[in-house]
Amino acid sequence: MWGLVRLLLAWLGGWGCMGRLAAPARAWAGSRGHPGPALLRTRRSWVWNQFFVIEEYAGPEPVLIGKLHSDVDRGEGRTKYLLTGEGAGTVFVIDEATGNIHVTKSLDREEKAQYVLLAQAVDRASNRPLEPPSEFIIKVQDINDNPPIFPLGPYHATVPEMSNVGTSVIQVTAHDADDPSYGNSAKLVYTVLDGLPFFSVDPQTGVVRTAIPNMDRETQEEFLVVIQAKDMGGHMGGLSGSTTVTVTLSDVNDNPPKFPQSLYQFSVVETAGPGTLVGRLRAQDPDLGDNALMAYSILDGEGSEAFSISTDSQGRDGLLTVRKPLDFESRRSYSFRVEATNTLIDPAYLRRGPFKDVASVRVAVQDAPEPPAFTQAAYHLTVPENKAPGTLVGQISAADLDSPASPIRYSILPHSDPERCFSIQPEEGTIHTAAPLDREARVWHNLTVLATELDSSAQASRVQVAIQTLDENDNAPQLAEPYDTFVCDSAAPGQLIQVIRALDRDEVGNSSHVSFRGPLGPDANFTVRDNRDGSASLLLPSRPAPPRHAPYLVPIELWDWGQPALSSTATVTVSVCRCQPDGSVASCWPEAHLSAAGLSTGALLAIITCVGALLALVVLFVALRRQKQEALMVLEEEDVRENIITYDDEGGGEEDTEAFDITALQNPDGAAPPAPGPPARRDVLPRARVSRQPRPPGPADVAQLLALRLREADEDPGVPPPACMVPSITHGLSLILAPLASS
Template sequence: MPERLAEMLLDLWTPLIMLWITLPPCIYMAPMNQSQVLMSGSPLELNRLNEEQRILNRSKRGWVWNQMFVLEEFSGPEPILVGRLHTDLDPGSKKIKYILSGDGAGTIFQINDITGDIHAIKRLDREEKAEYTLTAQAVDWETNKPLEPPSEFIIKVQDINDNAPEFLNGPYHATVPEMSILGTSVTNVTATDADDPVYGNSAKLVYSILEGQPYFSIEPETAIIKTALPNMDREAKEEYLVVIQAKDMGGHSGGLSGTTTLTVTLSDVNDNPPKFAQSLYHFSVPEDVVLGTAIGRVKANDQDIGENAQSSYDIIDGDGTALFEITSDAQAQDGIIRLRKPLDFETKKSYTLKVEAANIHIDPRFSSRGPFKDTATVKIVVEDADEPPVFSSPTYLLEVHENAALNSVIGQVTARDPDITASPIRFSIDRHTDLERQFNINADDGKITLATPLDRELSVWHNITIIATEIRNHSQISRVPVAIKVLDVNDNAPEFASEYEAFLCENGKPGQVIQTVSAMDKDDPKNGHYFLYSLLPEMANNPNFTIKKNEDNSLSILAKHNGFSRQKQEVYLLPIVISDSGNPPLSSTSTLTIRVCGCSSDGVVQSCNVEAYVLPIGLSMGALIAILACIILLLVIVVLFVTLRRHKNEPLIIKDDEDVRENIIRYDDEGGGEEDTEAFDIATLQNPDGINGFLPHYRRGLLGGISQDAA
């Protein structure tokens, strides 16, 4: 029952409260002139206005209004009275009619055409339309003639707090570095309120945090969010959810509110050093592993992320620093240990390394926490492997004289099995490198012998490959190159370097150099060639020529006298003995041909044959050739003339088509064979001279007999 009573009282007083709220803006208007009267019927207000009218001089008549107000969202049982239009021309005789036009006239606002009362017949929303402009007019009720000029007025919709704040861009995300100091700004958020920010506190917002304390705080008016705790650690908690509230009415009780969420992520800083997962690592590796092979991996974990977790790895100590290296894997963030030099199980069976992991990017703010690095120990055990034989030298150089005897030992190679259980070794020659099979090798001791004779002049070097194979495991083999140099012995005599031919001028002078010759030797002595030249013993006192040794190891031939003559002797042969400096020395005899020639006054050779010598003096070789050509041409003309003459006389001998030779065969069937052939010359039948008696008598008689028979 009390609840029902309260509802009845609320229904009764609500229109009165709304009327009380609405009327003051209509009452307190700008000063009115004497011709205006308030639209309200309050006696107190009428007395006040009447007093004002008595004070002011009445200048003209007009409308009585200024601005009108209507409360939004009012929904009473009756239309709400907005205000009243009234003109001082209205004596109350009800002869005036009020007309309303403009925004919402007739649909939202309705006027009583007799009293001028304006009512809002619909529920209004200021956020949709804040004010309406209308036009009022008073006309005569009977004639509809205007009593006053039309006049505009405004009805404003008065705001009430009917819109809650809204965060239009939420939910929000922000990032702040971990370990930030207290009060570090994170971000700011903004809410909007559709209510009127000018009228009242409906749009005055105050911000607060509902969830996210004590880590973050917010400034109530600016909504700037800051850290409320210093040194928050990302590794402890990376993400925080903050619930933010915006409340209107200045945060007072009864205001409306809206909320949003802010996700704050702590970004990483390098505040943690790397840490090895274990302090000691063990790895095993075969001794025959290939260089560059990865032996193992070590990893230092870092609670940081990204580049703050990147570390470089180094070997800082140990007995294997020369054999091993470590590289950093940027993707896996670990260190890879690799082999730099070959291992030998028989020499050393284990190694110890000390490795270090250090951060690459250091944050100076946290350097006081200590070095951002860590160390670990790595033990590497070398395992035995079946290794191939090892030669005592990576290459061999052998020397042998070219006159070495067959089957003589020219050198030896040695190899051993480096394994603990050493296997015997067998040696062989790779015949692809010794196609002519000039060498042999002892399979047991590796001694190399000569199989075929050598000739340094044909080949100075021989390169072969020796193979060493384990007897217990034929797959374990090694190869070594062997270079064999053939040493020279003096087995070739010297001789002329080329085929020399000397020319001696008849008008030469005594002591003149006729020719300079040099010698060559296929051998190659260590100290170079040195030749000795001499004449044959029986020609040691040669009356015509002598020889002279030059400093460049060549020989000059000189003439002893002048007056050499081609008619007397055209060619001289001078044997020269050439000896080398070998041990024992070898020699050979080479003969120099010297031709006597006719030369010009300046020593230029012109002719070297005897026939040219007997020609008329002053006649050149070109002139002789021209004369000879003319003679040959003349002979050719004579032969052609005789031949044409013979062809012209042939019809005088043979007058018909019968061949004379056929007649001879017919009438001389029993000839005497060769005797007849010798006695008869068929050419006579075609030669008129033979008929005229130039042949022997017996031939003429035979020809005459034949001719008679033929007739």
């Protein structure tokens, strides 16, 4: 029955929408060749426009969906209908004679909603078009065969906790593949299947909203909401689809911190230094993230003086630490209050009360063995120099802070006083000098004093004691350097000869000013002018005397202004020399000239003595070596040298070998004297051979000879005094070498 109805609807729909399509006009010039006005044939049109077919039809096939007809078709069978386009010949077929169009299979609108085809009427015999081709459409009519789906599901959404009713959470959207323009197949309605009474959904838009107020994240953090979409406007018989929405409540700072206990008790050893951790406190806050961050503070003054509290890196725990050194003997416990406060506070929730909490803290100080404590962190003592051993320098003091207190014993660490300049009284801690002190040798003495408990040697403390040696005026002023200068005999009166500087080893208080006075004695023809700055100028008051062998020795007196004042006398050596016009020295007494060059008399004598001794040794060694060589080979060397020099022939054969005995060169001592005979060469006259010299004396004989000659030189009255060292050395060498030369 339903198949017939659907077929009838298709037929009515197809023919009910028929139209007429114009056919091409054909002009006729006349009939049977007779002239006349041209007759225009009126255009004919198709009597159809579009057809419909219901999707998913499951009746008998093929199904007639429409009919094509042209007004040129007179029913004589001469007209043939052709169909081309989408699905022609496969999905849609046409009866060439009648123009009936059939669909051969079930169609799906969601796969293809319409088909465009081309229809044409031709002459069956000649295939000549009787009408121009015309386009028509076959539409697939929709039925409700697709349920709604949620292409973006499942959904996840977040909404702040404690939100008001109606707060939008998320919008869900379903899609129905059916035709929304035909019927209610694609008209959707949204409902909540699961998640009531916490959430609701708008039936038309799919917007999910909160349905109850003050949802608390700390009570339930996550909700699963099931949303359904139903087509046909939600009426019975419609298709439906569903999706899930996971709703998470985000945290807000709606909970104040709370200490789990009202009293915290800790203990700390009195030797704990500043910064030592005493304990941790944590206030509980069910909020998350920044909403749970806390800051801690100490409310009472006595606790904040001895302790401090800070928040750890996580922002949750309070770290209680020591702020200043503790002392069990002076205070054994501390009691104070600690407050925890949220750092981020939402004003909308202040109605719930203050976002902070307070707890009490008690800290007990525990006793611990402590080393002795000195009354000062370091000691500075003074003592004058040159005091007798046993002089009191000062006293140091240390005490045992434990209860009961132990006696203290003092000692000086040896490495801090290696010279043993000081001593300390073990029981009283008084420091005395053990030797006289010299400020000019050492100003400061840095001692390390050790204080040890008598009852426990492990408990000991050290302290630095700086002892300053005070100055006394115990050093007379002196010249800064030995002054040995010269002046030209042509110098003008009042000319500056030398600037003399003084040096006082005492401290500034005793040598702030050094005075000069002079000259004194026979060489008072020079003037000394005090410059009042620790120096004096040596001046020439009148033209000096001509140069003399001995320099002038100018005595000068120096004294300081200490208490008591000390003085000394120094000598300045001045030589008078002849000078060139440009001021350079032309001639001067040797000693003065060399002194001006920077060498003293003692240095010159030492140099001359050393040079003379070296010369004597060198000459003696050369003479002895030469005498020994001459004694060994004097005759053989003369013979060999003479034969080599006079031999200039081309070669005499065996006569040449007989003229010279080679054994004299190999062993001069062992060679036998040649037999007398005629000379081997006519150009050389025979010479008389000198007898061999005796062997030279040995080392013992030379030493005795040297000692004898030196004694004779010392006893010779003609030898000059020791001041003339060079002539005496020359004379002594001549006495020593005279017998060697004569021999």
